[in-house]
Amino acid sequence: MKNRLRVLRAEREWSQQDLADRLEVSRQSVNAIETGKYDPSLPLAFRIADLFGMTIEEIFLRD
Amino acid sequence: MATMKAPQRRYVRRMALAMAIYVASLFLADHLIEDRGVSGLAAYALALVPGLCVASIFWIVGRLIVEQDDEFLRMLIVRQSLIATGLAFTGAAVWGFLEQFDLVAHVDAYWWPVWWCFGLGAGGLANRITHGTWGNCW
Structure with a gap:
């Protein structure tokens, strides 16, 4: 699944570690999600969406 | 290097303890059974401990899976x-x-x-x- 996480993070000038700390996950998790190697669970996808004030569909895109 | 989170710290502590007991029990069993001729139920008990320490590795990894948030x-x-x-x-x-x-x-x-x-x-x-x-x- 594609996502806009890297762009959204860059717009806020957050490092992967900054985003990981805000989401309370590991930096590896953020990296794996950004690079499309891991699709987050629905609860984590909601946490990501809430953090950016967007809907899940605005961040995660169908292939 | 990032600091270890609580689940990893517990994993390392449990693994270190299991391996310490394993090494000590192996030497003890070897000495008492092979050198001192301990036999019967005591020998079974002594020989079981190192095996159970190895088995504990699976429990320890299982706990890491359960506790990893x-x-x-x-x-x-x-x-x-x-x-x-x-x-x-x-x-x-x-x-x-x-x-x-x-x-x-x-x-x-x-x-x-x-x-x-x-x-x-x-x-x-x-x-x-x-x-x-x-x-x-x-």
Whole structure:
């Protein structure tokens, strides 16, 4: 699944570690999600969406 | 280097304790059974402890899976464990039949859990290749 996480993070000038700390996950998790190697669970996808004030569909895109 | 989170700290502590008991119990059993001739129920009890220490590795990795609150890292440990299990059981099955037909030397059964631990390393490598990180079960 594609996502806009890297762009959204860059717009806020957050490092992967900054985003990981805000989401309370590991930096590896953020990296794996950004690079499309891991699709987050629905609860984590909601946490990501809430953090950016967007809907899940605005961040995660169908292939 | 990032500091260890609580689940990893508990994992390392449990593993260190299990390995310390393993080494001590192995030396004790070897000394008392082989050198001092302890036999009967006491010998069984002494010989059981090192095996149970090795078995505790599976419980310790299981607890790490349960206690890991990062879903991505948890998935990596599960992948690592499945790869390790597949490799160790494949080794045991193949070697067992080769041994059955006297084609290879006898291997004591306690080596298969040891190969499972090596399999965790192979699982970590697979995680690095497919998911970009070794994970945190080492």
